[in-house]
Amino acid sequence: DVKVTQSSRYLVKRTGEKVFLECVQDMDHENMFWYRQDPGLGLRLIYFSYDVKMKEKGDIPEGYSVSREKKERFSLILESASTNQTSMYLCASSFDSGTSAYNEQFFGPGTRLTVL
Amino acid sequence: KQEVTQIPAALSVPEGENLVLNCSFTDSAIYNLQWFRQDPGKGLTSLLLIQSSQREQTSGRLNASLDKSSGRSTLYIAASQPGDSATYLCAVSNQGGKLIFGQGTELSVKP
Numbered sequence: 053d054v055k056v057t058q059s060s061r062y063l064v065k066r067t068g069e070k071v072f073l074e075c076v077q078d079m080d081h082e083n084m085f086w087y088r089q090d091p092g093l094g095l096r097l098i099y100f101s102y103d104v105k106m107k108e109k110g111d112i113p114e115g116y117s118v119s120r121e122k123k124e125r126f127s128l129i130l131e132s133a134s135t136n137q138t139s140m141y142l143c144a145s146s147f148d149s150g151t152s153a154y155n156e157q158f159f160g161p162g163t164r165l166t167v168l
Numbered sequence: 169k170q171e172v173t174q175i176p177a178a179l180s181v182p183e184g185e186n187l188v189l190n191c192s193f194t195d196s197a198i199y200n201l202q203w204f205r206q207d208p209g210k211g212l213t214s215l216l217l218i219q220s221s222q223r224e225q226t227s228g229r230l231n232a233s234l235d236k237s238s239g240r241s242t243l244y245i246a247a248s249q250p251g252d253s254a255t256y257l258c259a260v261s262n263q264g265g266k267l268i269f270g271q272g273t274e275l276s277v278k279p
Contacts, residue, residue, distance in 0.1 A: 085266075094269050094271045095259075097267070142211055142212065146265055156200075157265070158214060159204075159213070161210060162210065
């Protein structure tokens with residue numbers, strides 16, 4: 053079974069802090085994604101990566117950055133946390149079959165981040 | 169811009185009933201469609217993936233259909249159980265494997 057793990061289930065940080073959210077997958081997937089989920093807004097894509105050291109902006113990249121130094125690990129960084137970044141953060145990964153039709157995404161358990 | 173809509177937003181049924189969840193999308197140029205289940209405060213569990221060339225997929229009591237030309241998908245759950253209570257999300261994939269999600273249907277199955 054594919055396993056996607058996230059470093060924390062719950063996290064509380066203060067405004068202005070630098071925050072690191074870690075995601076690790078164990079299935080040698082090429083593609084990795086970071087989403088945030090908010091009531092009434094659904095899931096929105098923040099950043100994604102197709103390979104090591106590659107990154108692409110999603111729909112809402114402002115205030116975030118990412119790092120992918122190893123294939124299995126994809127980190128989301130909040131450079132200076134703000135209260136409007138309080139949210140559920142979900143990481144996902146998928147195998148790159150060469151055609152997007154087969155790219156089933158598998159999600160981690162989520163990190164509930166609260167910024168005070 | 170692709171938009172995904174799920175109706176109804178919430179559904180409550182008695183145990184044992186068969187039910188259908190609906191998903192519609194505005195742009196038929198999709199690569200695949202995925203149905204997910206999400207329990208409160210948890211991550212998403214992939215239920216079924218239908219490739220754009222397929223019409224349906226089945227897994228146990230679940231059957232998902234896809235009509236790409238009309239921009240619709242349905243998730244059929246047979247003989248519902250209280251353990252099926254969760255939020256069900258559909259998502260369509262465009263080029264590059266990025267997913268666009270609907271808002272979800274919150275299902276409650278009463279014993």
